Amino acid sequence: MTKLTPEQQIALKEFGTCFLELPIVIEIFEDFDDLRFNRGYQSDPQCMILTGEAGSGKSFLIQEYRRRVNFSSSSRRSEVPVLITKVSSNKGLDNTLVQILSDLDTFGCHQIKGRIKVDLTKKVVQELVKSKVELLIINEFHDLVKFKNYQERQVIMSALKFISEEANIPIVLVGMPWMEYIINDSEWDSRLRRKKHLSYFSYKAKKDRDHFRELLVGFSKRMSFDSRQILHSKELTRALFAVCRGELRQLKSFLYEAYKMALQNHESTLNKKALAKTFDKLGCKHLERNPFEIEFDEIPIPVFLFPSKYNPDALEEKDEIVPVKFEYIL
Known part of the structure; x- marks a missing residue:
C-alpha cells in the first residue's frame, strides 16, 4: 500500500470525521438545546426519544453534539454538560448504572456493583449532580429493554424516572425504532413528548x-x-x-x-x-x-x-431482530 503524505493523512482524517449538518440534524440539536435550557425552569425535566435504523447516523450525531457542547463549555474539567452512556448488549439495569458512573470517571465504581439498586441509583444521582450534567443520553437503549418482561421494564423505567427527577436532568433514549413499542410505560408517555427519527x-x-x-x-x-x-x-x-x-x-x-x-x-x-x-x-x-x-x-x-422488527419469541440471538427489508427496481 502506498503511504500517504502528512498532508494527505490530515485530509483523510478530516473527511473521516467530517459532520454534515442536515436539516433533521439541526432540528435534533435544537431539541437537545431546549432540553438543557428548560431544566432550569421546570421541576419535571422533559425527556426525549431518538430512533433510527442501524447505520442511520444516531451515534455519530450524539457524539458530535457532545463534542461541541463539552468542548465549548467554559466549565471545569470535572464538569460534564453532556454525558453519553452506552448500554451493553444483554446487560441489566445495574450494569447500565455502573457504566454511567464509569463514564463520569467515578473512582471505585466497580466496588458498588453488589449494593442494592436503590443505593446504586442514588449514587448515580449524586455523581450526575456533582458533575453538573445537563443532558444524559443513553445510547443503544433497546438493548436494555429487549427480552424483559413487563415488571422488569417497569423497574428500569422507574429507576430512570427517579434519576431524571432527583438530578433534574433530561434523558434522551437513543435506539432502534421498535424500542418505542416495548417501553410501554404510562409514566413516561408524558415525559417523552419530543420524538425524532433518523430515516434512511x-x-x-x-x-x-x-x-x-x-x-x-x-x-x-x-x-x-x-x-x-x-x-x-x-x-x-x-x-x-x-x-x-x-x-x-x-x-x-x-x-x-x-x-x-x-x-x-x-x-x-x-x-x-x-x-x-x-x-x-x-x-x-x-x-x-x-x-x-x-x-x-x-x-x-x-x-x-419494511423497518426492522423485534422478535420477543426468538430462541436464538441471531433471530432477535428481523432486519429491514428492501425491494430492488429498475
Whole structure:
C-alpha cells in the first residue's frame, strides 16, 4: 500500500470525521438545546426519544453534539454538560448504572456493583449532580429493554424516572425504532413528548433524489482534490445509492475508502473508475454487479419496504431482530 503524505493523512482524517449538518440534524440539536435550557425552569425535566435504523447516523450525531457542547463549555474539567452512556448488549439495569458512573470517571465504581439498586441509583444521582450534567443520553437503549418482561421494564423505567427527577436532568433514549413499542410505560408517555427519527435516504421521488444529491455535494466539498467532484451527477448518484441503500454510515464508509485509494494513487479527483475499484475491493452482498461498470438503466434501485422488527419469541440471538427489508427496481 502506498503511504500517504502528512498532508494527505490530515485530509483523510478530516473527511473521516467530517459532520454534515442536515436539516433533521439541526432540528435534533435544537431539541437537545431546549432540553438543557428548560431544566432550569421546570421541576419535571422533559425527556426525549431518538430512533433510527442501524447505520442511520444516531451515534455519530450524539457524539458530535457532545463534542461541541463539552468542548465549548467554559466549565471545569470535572464538569460534564453532556454525558453519553452506552448500554451493553444483554446487560441489566445495574450494569447500565455502573457504566454511567464509569463514564463520569467515578473512582471505585466497580466496588458498588453488589449494593442494592436503590443505593446504586442514588449514587448515580449524586455523581450526575456533582458533575453538573445537563443532558444524559443513553445510547443503544433497546438493548436494555429487549427480552424483559413487563415488571422488569417497569423497574428500569422507574429507576430512570427517579434519576431524571432527583438530578433534574433530561434523558434522551437513543435506539432502534421498535424500542418505542416495548417501553410501554404510562409514566413516561408524558415525559417523552419530543420524538425524532433518523430515516434512511430515499431515491424514489425527485425531492428524495435531490436530497441525496445534496448529501453527496456535502461530502464532495470535504475532499481536498484540486478538480471539482462529480459525485452528484445523475449516474453516480444512482450507483452510490445502490451501494448504500440510503444508509448514511455505509455511504460514508464507501466514500472514505474511495477517497483513500484516490489519494494513494495521486488522483486529481474521485472519478467513476476509482469508485468502481473501491466496489471491487469492498464488495456488496446485496448487489451482484458493480454499479459503476453497468449502464444507468441497469443499476438496481433499492426501495425501503419494511423497518426492522423485534422478535420477543426468538430462541436464538441471531433471530432477535428481523432486519429491514428492501425491494430492488429498475
